[in-house]
Amino acid sequence: QSNINSHESDILESLQGFKVEKILNENAQTKTMFVHGKFENSEDNAVVIVEKTAFSEKSIRGVLSGDTTMKNTLKNDIYGTYEVYPKPEFNEIKTTVIYPATEKHIAKYTGQPVYMVQETPELYSDITLPYLNAENFSIQWVYNILEKKKESERIIYEDSHPETGFILLPDMKWDQKQTDNLYLIAICHKRGIKSLRDLNSSHLPLLRNILTRGKKAIKDTFDVDGSQLRIYIHYQPSYYHFHVHFTHLKFDAPGSNAGRAHLLSDVIDNIELRNDFYQKKTLNFILRENEGLFKKFQESGKVLDSFS
Amino acid sequence: QSNINSHESDILESLQGFKVEKILNENAQTKTMFVHGKFENSEDNAVVIVEKTAFSEKSIRGVLSGDTTMKNTLKNDIYGTYEVYPKPEFNEIKTTVIYPATEKHIAKYTGQPVYMVQETPELYSDITLPYLNAENFSIQWVYNILEKKKESERIIYEDSHPETGFILLPDMKWDQKQTDNLYLIAICHKRGIKSLRDLNSSHLPLLRNILTRGKKAIKDTFDVDGSQLRIYIHYQPSYYHFHVHFTHLKFDAPGSNAGRAHLLSDVIDNIELRNDFYQKKTLNFILRENEGLFKKFQESGKVLDSFS
Numbered sequence: 001q002s003n004i005n006s007h008e009s010d011i012l013e014s015l016q017g018f019k020v021e022k023i024l025n026e027n028a029q030t031k032t033m034f035v036h037g038k039f040e041n042s043e044d045n046a047v048v049i050v051e052k053t054a055f056s057e058k059s060i061r062g063v064l065s066g067d068t069t070m071k072n073t074l075k076n077d078i079y080g081t082y083e084v085y086p087k088p089e090f091n092e093i094k095t096t097v098i099y100p101a102t103e104k105h106i107a108k109y110t111g112q113p114v115y116m117v118q119e120t121p122e123l124y125s126d127i128t129l130p131y132l133n134a135e136n137f138s139i140q141w142v143y144n145i146l147e148k149k150k151e152s153e154r155i156i157y158e159d160s161h162p163e164t165g166f167i168l169l170p171d172m173k174w175d176q177k178q179t180d181n182l183y184l185i186a187i188c189h190k191r192g193i194k195s196l197r198d199l200n201s202s203h204l205p206l207l208r209n210i211l212t213r214g215k216k217a218i219k220d221t222f223d224v225d226g227s228q229l230r231i232y233i234h235y236q237p238s239y240y241h242f243h244v245h246f247t248h249l250k251f252d253a254p255g256s257n258a259g260r261a262h263l264l265s266d267v268i269d270n271i272e273l274r275n276d277f278y279q280k281k282t283l284n285f286i287l288r289e290n291e292g293l294f295k296k297f298q299e300s301g302k303v304l305d306s307f308s
Numbered sequence: 309q310s311n312i313n314s315h316e317s318d319i320l321e322s323l324q325g326f327k328v329e330k331i332l333n334e335n336a337q338t339k340t341m342f343v344h345g346k347f348e349n350s351e352d353n354a355v356v357i358v359e360k361t362a363f364s365e366k367s368i369r370g371v372l373s374g375d376t377t378m379k380n381t382l383k384n385d386i387y388g389t390y391e392v393y394p395k396p397e398f399n400e401i402k403t404t405v406i407y408p409a410t411e412k413h414i415a416k417y418t419g420q421p422v423y424m425v426q427e428t429p430e431l432y433s434d435i436t437l438p439y440l441n442a443e444n445f446s447i448q449w450v451y452n453i454l455e456k457k458k459e460s461e462r463i464i465y466e467d468s469h470p471e472t473g474f475i476l477l478p479d480m481k482w483d484q485k486q487t488d489n490l491y492l493i494a495i496c497h498k499r500g501i502k503s504l505r506d507l508n509s510s511h512l513p514l515l516r517n518i519l520t521r522g523k524k525a526i527k528d529t530f531d532v533d534g535s536q537l538r539i540y541i542h543y544q545p546s547y548y549h550f551h552v553h554f555t556h557l558k559f560d561a562p563g564s565n566a567g568r569a570h571l572l573s574d575v576i577d578n579i580e581l582r583n584d585f586y587q588k589k590t591l592n593f594i595l596r597e598n599e600g601l602f603k604k605f606q607e608s609g610k611v612l613d614s615f616s
Contacts, residue, residue, distance in 0.1 A: 011383050012390065016374035028362040029560070031339050035368060050371060050392070052360035052399075054336035060343060063401065064356060066324035070403070075319050082320065082403045084358070088393035091360075091401070093371060095378070095390045114557045115535045118573065141385060150384045172382070172389060181336030227423045227611050232566050249422045249567070249594055252337050257560060258540050258569035263592055265426065273582070280581075284571055286557055303535050 012097060017041070018048075025111035030254070034109040036101075044100035047109055051094045056177045062090030094175055112288035116259060117297050120282045124197055127296045132194065132240060135292065142241045145169070146189060156184065157217035164209040165189040168217050171245070173253075179224050182248040186210045193242035196235040196262060196283070201275045207268050210244050218246060232261040236285050236293070259286050320405060325349070326356075333419030342417040344409075352408035355417055359402045370398030420596040424567060425605050428590045432505055435604045440502065440548060443600065450549045453477070454497060464492065465525035472517040473497040476525050479553075481561075487532050490556040494518045501550035504543040504570060504591070509583045515576050518552050526554060540569040544593050544601070567594050 017040030024034040024047070031052035038046060055063070063086040074081040098105050119128060144150035146167060159165035166186045170176055174183035188206060193199065199207070215226035230247050234255055237243070244264055247253040255261060270277040287294035297303050325348030332342040332355070339360035346354060363371070371394040382389040406413050427436060452458035454475060467473040474494045478484055482491035496514060501507065507515070523534035538555050542563055545551070552572055555561040563569060578585040595602035605611050 011380045011388060012378065014374060014378065015372050015376050015392070018372050020369055020372060023365065023368065026363060030337055031360050031362050033363040033368055035372065037372065048372060050363060050368070052339045052363075054339050055334060055341040055358060055360075057331065060331065060341055060358070061328055063358060064323050064326045064328060064343065064345065066322055068323050069396070070320065070322065072319045078406055078408060080319060080405045080407070082405065083400045084323075084403045085396035085400055088377070088396060088399070091396070091399050092391045092393055093399065095392045097388045097390065098386055099388070100386060113536070116538065116557060117535070141387075144384070151382070154382075172387075178334075178336065180334055225612055227425075228421070230424065230565070230567055248336075249424060250336065252560065252562075252565060256565045257538070258564055258566055258571050259538055259557070261566035263566050265590070265592055269590055273588075282573070282577055284573055304533055 046099040047101040049096040181251040194240040354407040355409040357404040489559040502548040
């Protein structure tokens with residue numbers, strides 16, 4: 001007896017019977033929504049992330065065609081606005097389903113007030129590091145990729161050197177239909193580098209290798225020059241195995257802002273300037289109110305400004 | 309004899325016979341595209357702007373329903389990604405048609421390639437500085453503000469000290485209707501600081517004063533805490549009189565990305581670490597192909613990567 005939605009390992013064939021429980025968050029600028037819901041006949045939670053896709057050279061011809069129906073909403077001189085309804089095949093939506101989802105997934109995607117935290121080296125060792133050690137976040141899915149147990153068909157480039165090597169593959173957020181929103185991730189083979197905080201001059205060969213060979217692989221594969229890429233590290237990262245983001249400059253990717261993104265070339269320069277730059281530096285980053293790490297900072301009284 | 313597309317005052321009933329001539333520009337983040345095209349049997353140009361619409365409470369229930377068809381693209385543990393194709397009525401596209409369009413319309417909507425430029429100290433003195441001196445950009449409008457000849461009614465806060473003082477006022481891009489997209493600018497009274505490149509330890513009192521009093525003025529006036537602000541300097545700036553941007557963390561303001569935005573607190577830290585940090589540092593920034601400074605870098609052969 002098989003219910004297509006009953007097993008976590010199953011691929012969904014339809015959204016029949018899906019019930020929206022709550023809209024967790026939305027972004028009207030990027031046309032994205034985060035939804036908590038359930039499937040019929042299951043008590044498990046699902047988190048569904050839907051995002052409208054960018055137009056491509058191909059899809060635009062299908063949209064602007066006789067197959068499309070349209071409704072006029074305004075007309076003034078040479079300017080007219082319309083609501084247009086293309087055939088579904090030209091107007092897909094990128095969807096990520098996390099199922100079964102835990103309470104942590106739901107919390108992660110729930111819209112929250114955000115705060116800029118100033119993490120001094122002391123606050124890193126007193127708050128952040130103990131928190132990371134206690135939580136012991138699973139990065140099994142990263143090891144699955146590095147060991148070719150998962151997603152090996154998605155690998156764009158690999159340098160297999162254990163100290164300086166990495167695997168380059170498209171980020172889940174990139175649909176690979178056009179290069180304007182190109183988004184790839186380089187995941188290093190070396191284990192144990194949690195984040196920017198751990199980097200010192202011993203990692204310069206790794207960092208330089210990712211910068212140089214990552215750019216070359218992207219040029220060779222997608223014909224996008226290194227000068228059109230934003231290449232950066234997140235701090236805090238979303239997982240604590242060292243990786244680097246490569247996005248197209250035209251694309252203001254989430255997390256490419258000051259306060260989270262650190263350009264890889266700046267990181268290399270700063271470590272060249274001073275071996276322990278990232279152990280000594282106060283690092284600013286943004287945390288959501290419902291994140292565990294934020295609560296730790298809040299308890300220590302290190303978040304809000306006090307002007308009294 | 310009527311062709312529905314032949315008169316400028318006509319409302320379009322369909323896109324039958326529309327031919328895409330050229331994609332003028334696109335934004336993969338906002339899912340927008342600017343297209344130059346023509347209608348059958350007409351020599352007139354049309355510019356068509358299409359933008360995917362944000363999800364609504366109503367449309368999301370139509371999208372996540374049994375009416376939607378879907379195709380699996382990836383499955384790893386509890387994570388699955390899909391391309392989903394909802395019924396057209398739940399997936400409209402906002403469309404503006406400019407018809408007939410002039411050459412000026414086409415130029416206005418044509419995008420420019422962007423490049424990341426790596427400005428070493430040598431390239432700053434050989435290319436950027438001579439360019440700035442030769443162009444001699446007018447900043448009279450800034451002096452008008454500082455001298456209260458213009459916009460004095462918009463001032464939120466002023467510290468009139470000639471060395472460490474500044475004027476704080478809303479950026480033109482902020483409508484001041486809600487604080488979620490708060491955007492203010494602090495313009496220093498002291499003249500002659502062109503940009504980040506000029507800053508050294510003699511400016512630390514100015515920088516610390518802008519950081520502290522700017523945050524306090526925003527807290528007092530708008531009840532937004534300093535911990536909810538992104539406070540940064542642009543490099544390159546859009547005008548060469550020193551100023552600081554204050555935006556709400558929730559707002560991904562244009563120019564808040566790595567590659568343009570430098571957090572003021574990082575700038576202070578870096579100068580404390582080393583007096584000449586910003587005179588010695590290679591600075592990365594993004595230029596559009598049609599900008600004068602880009603042409604100077606291009607002539608010097610310092611833009612594209614070479615892997616040959």
